[in-house]
Every structure is written in C-alpha cells, then in structure tokens.
Amino acid sequence: MPAETTSPTTDHLLLPAVIAAVHAAGARLLERFGHTAPLATFDDVVTAIHANDSASLDCLRDALRVARPGAGWVEDELEGGALPPGEWWITDPVEGNINHVHGQPDWGVTATLVRDNVPVLTVAHVPLTGRTYTAVRGGGAFVDGVPLRPSAKTELRSAMVATGQARPGESSDTYRRIGQSVTAMLEAALVVRVTVPATFQLAMVAGGQMDAFWQHSNVRSGLVAGALLVEEAGGAVSDLRGKPWRLDSEDFLAAAPGLQREAVQALSVVA
Missing domain, CATH: 3.30.540.10 (Fructose-1,6-Bisphosphatase, subunit A, domain 1)
Known part of the structure; x- marks a missing residue:
C-alpha cells in the first residue's frame, strides 16, 4: 500500500x-x-x-x-x-x-x-x-x-534507569542478557527498576522522570510509541551498540542525551 x-x-x-x-x-x-x-x-x-x-x-x-x-x-x-x-x-x-x-x-x-x-x-x-x-x-x-523534555543528567551514577521483559516466552538467551544487563546497570547507575509496560517507562524518559530505559527484544508495539515520544522530546534513541534504532533492531535503548554514551558503554559487557 x-x-x-x-x-x-x-x-x-x-x-x-x-x-x-x-x-x-x-x-x-x-x-x-x-x-x-x-x-x-x-x-x-x-x-x-x-x-x-x-x-x-x-x-x-x-x-x-x-x-x-x-x-x-x-x-x-x-x-x-x-x-x-x-x-x-x-x-x-x-x-x-x-x-x-x-x-x-x-x-x-x-x-x-x-x-x-x-x-x-x-x-x-x-x-x-x-x-x-x-x-x-x-x-x-x-x-x-x-x-516533554528529558532529564539534564550527565552522569549514569546519578541516574534512575529501567528495563523489563517484552513478552512471556522469550528465549533463555534473552533472559540471560536481561539478567546480565540488570547486574551491569546495578553497578553503574543509581537505581534500577525492572517492570512493565515499556511505553510508560519511555514516557517518563521523555518527560525527565526516568533517565534511561533499555530492552533486549524487538516487540514493536511496546517500543514504537515510546521511541517517538523520547525522540521528539529531545532524548536519544538507539540500539544497545549506539546505532540508530529501527523496527528490526534486536534491542533498544532510550536515554537522556547526556547519558546515552555512558549507558551504551555500561551495557556493552552483555555478551
């Protein structure tokens, strides 16, 4: 069409x-x-x-x-x-x-x-x-x-961040990555939340009440709305390697612009 x-x-x-x-x-x-x-x-x-x-x-x-x-x-x-x-x-x-x-x-x-x-x-x-x-x-x-405006934070150690599973029945490899990423962020950020749904976590990133959200999945319906909100608010949206996010990306990261690079680095330990 x-x-x-x-x-x-x-x-x-x-x-x-x-x-x-x-x-x-x-x-x-x-x-x-x-x-x-x-x-x-x-x-x-x-x-x-x-x-x-x-x-x-x-x-x-x-x-x-x-x-x-x-x-x-x-x-x-x-x-x-x-x-x-x-x-x-x-x-x-x-x-x-x-x-x-x-x-x-x-x-x-x-x-x-x-x-x-x-x-x-x-x-x-x-x-x-x-x-x-x-x-x-x-x-x-x-x-x-x-x-909406994202937070002005520039240090991950001061940040409240979040993740969550996109759907039940993910692969054991995806669950392993989620666990590793939570551990990595617990060591790098101030507070880590693990919750659902994604969209309203992303709305908080767009509005500055949350500093970053990441997800090891590509379920479209949980990400497209929040991705547009964050991007139009002035936040950063990418995959977990810092490349532009697309609907077929394997994972997702949205962050305050001053935290995106450090968040990518913190999550880079996840194999």
Whole structure:
C-alpha cells in the first residue's frame, strides 16, 4: 500500500481522531478494571488478557481505520521486525494488560502510525491518571498539551534507569542478557527498576522522570510509541551498540542525551 503524501502538519490533523479512539478504548477498560474473575491458573490469566484485548479493539480498530483508511493493521501485538512499505497502525490495545488483570495501576492504550517503518504519530493514554501523551514526527512530544523534555543528567551514577521483559516466552538467551544487563546497570547507575509496560517507562524518559530505559527484544508495539515520544522530546534513541534504532533492531535503548554514551558503554559487557 503506497504511503500518502504527508507532512508533520497533515499528520497533526489526525491527532484528534486518534486521541478520541484511544480515550474510548481506555474508558472501556476503566469500566472493566477491578472486575476480573479470580485468577487461579495460567489459563485464567490468558482468558482475562484476551477479554481485555477484545474490549479495547472493539473501540480502536474501526475508529483508526476510518481516520486513516489506507493504512494497514498489525494484527499481532507481540510481533517484531520490519513491516512492508506503506502506512500501518501499530496498537497495544491494553499496554500493561498483565497489570490490569491483576488490579495494578500501570496500564493504558497506545496507537502509533508507522510510515515506511518509521513511527510518525503516536497517542498513549493512561486512563487511571487521565494523562495523554502525544507526538508527531517533527512536531514535538507532549503530555496533556505540555511539552516533554528529558532529564539534564550527565552522569549514569546519578541516574534512575529501567528495563523489563517484552513478552512471556522469550528465549533463555534473552533472559540471560536481561539478567546480565540488570547486574551491569546495578553497578553503574543509581537505581534500577525492572517492570512493565515499556511505553510508560519511555514516557517518563521523555518527560525527565526516568533517565534511561533499555530492552533486549524487538516487540514493536511496546517500543514504537515510546521511541517517538523520547525522540521528539529531545532524548536519544538507539540500539544497545549506539546505532540508530529501527523496527528490526534486536534491542533498544532510550536515554537522556547526556547519558546515552555512558549507558551504551555500561551495557556493552552483555555478551
């Protein structure tokens, strides 16, 4: 599907429709929050997660297709890698779904428009706080209309950093890398958090409440929204070797600009 002729100005015109779609999905999930059936088994958890996904997608899918009729739709939120040329909606209908079904507060809804494998517009909404993060490529990043700016830190030893697993069922080699990277950062940074979901950790990097986030995975739906927020806020986004991050990169790093080089160095010990 060929991409339409666009610019930051025309992309910005999509924002109200995307915000409305994400807010509607968030309101549906807020109604469900705290009403999950008791979770006793793995199957119980999976069933609750799928029910949340379905409820959110009922709001998101049609609204986003109307907003951008020519854009494709990525069905599997846990996929990674590059997409075919053109425009695609990448959504996480319940970002932090595992938190939602366990009655924990860190969850939300994200929708990102990707054009030729580059995220160009994103909306990430946190229903429990009412916060809405937005970014359009070339137009800055905002939370509820207020510009986001990363932290001014220049020493990793003063930094609060975070990571987390992108999905269940990663390879044992990926789990080993996660463990090694946490140890490396415990020795280099001030405080290390290991948590999910990624998007809202990245929103904090964009807004300066967190100093860096890294991940050993390429699950697109957990990274595209936050990557655009950080980049448009003025932060640094790369892979773990400091090379430009792409949808098919094997790993990911977002940091305050004054910390990116030191973070790459600290994580370079992970084989």
